[in-house]
Amino acid sequence: DTEVTQTPKHLVMGMTNKKSLKCEQHMGHRAMYWYKQKAKKPPELMFVYSYEKLSINESVPSRFSPECPNSSLLNLHLHALQPEDSALYLCASSQDLQGGRNEQYFGPGTRLTVT
Amino acid sequence: AQSVTQLDSHVSVSEGTPVLLRCNYSSSYSPSLFWYVQHPNKGLQLLLKYTSAATLVKGINGFEAEFKKSETSFHLTKPSAHMSDAAEYFCVVSSYNFNKFYFGSGTKLNVKP
Numbered sequence: 001d002t003e004v005t006q007t008p009k010h011l012v013m014g015m016t017n018k019k020s021l022k023c024e025q026h027m028g029h030r031a032m033y034w035y036k037q038k039a040k041k042p043p044e045l046m047f048v049y050s051y052e053k054l055s056i057n058e059s060v061p062s063r064f065s066p067e068c069p070n071s072s073l074l075n076l077h078l079h080a081l082q083p084e085d086s087a088l089y090l091c092a093s094s095q096d097l098q099g100g101r102n103e104q105y106f107g108p109g110t111r112l113t114v115t
Numbered sequence: 116a117q118s119v120t121q122l123d124s125h126v127s128v129s130e131g132t133p134v135l136l137r138c139n140y141s142s143s144y145s146p147s148l149f150w151y152v153q154h155p156n157k158g159l160q161l162l163l164k165y166t167s168a169a170t171l172v173k174g175i176n177g178f179e180a181e182f183k184k185s186e187t188s189f190h191l192t193k194p195s196a197h198m199s200d201a202a203e204y205f206c207v208v209s210s211y212n213f214n215k216f217y218f219g220s221g222t223k224l225n226v227k228p
Contacts, residue, residue, distance in 0.1 A: 004158075031214075042205055042218035043159070055214060090158055099166065102213040103149060106158040 004107035006091050012113045015081060021110045023074040023091030031097050032074040033104060034066060035090040043090055049074060050097050081114045117142045119208045121219035129227045134193040136222045138206030141187065147209035148189045150180055154202045165189060176200070201226045
């Protein structure tokens with residue numbers, strides 16, 4: 001099974017709301033990722049977790065707060081977002097961060113609209 | 116530094132004809148290279164990967180890619196296009212320490228009946 005699941009599929013939130021995106025995988029992968037994808041653009045890396053520790057933060061604004069409560073779950077907490085944060089948010093996982101084992105498996109994404 | 120250039124932003128083929136999506140990479144080390152496909156409003160699906168084994172890599176759905184070090188290319192091909200192949204395709208190179216992916220700008224494949 002190479003499935004990464006993401007909930008919700010769609011989310012509409014106001015600029016003062018607090019919401020969370022959830023990502024789950026049961027492949028035993030130890031690296032997990034958050035990406036942001038704007039229309040007609042490639043995904044942009046936001047965060048990388050390795051063995052439940054934050055490994056990379058690509059200078060993402062603090063209104064995005066990641067959390068990895070265990071090796072299967074990855075959350076992205078959202079607060080005080082701006083309309084330009086509207087995008088498709090993709091979660092991915094890989095076996096780990098070693099060569100030959102780092103191909104990423106992506107979830108279907110959460111389509112976020114900030115009003 | 117690692118980077119990927121997808122040479123065509125749009126490719127249009129007729130159903131049943133060959134597909135060629137071009138990708139050139141830049142890397143100062145032996146790279147890991149991938150092709151992903153994204154259908155509209157969906158996540159990315161791994162088509163195939165190259166990780167310094169055989170230079171001709173076979174993937175899912177009849178796709179394959181050939182790693183050519185002398186040309187720094189990793190072009191994606193398929194002998195016969197199907198309508199369901201219409202999608203966005205991304206060529207990706209992994210960073211030297213494998214913790215990041217560098218995406219090309221994408222090629223949109225259109226398949227005409």
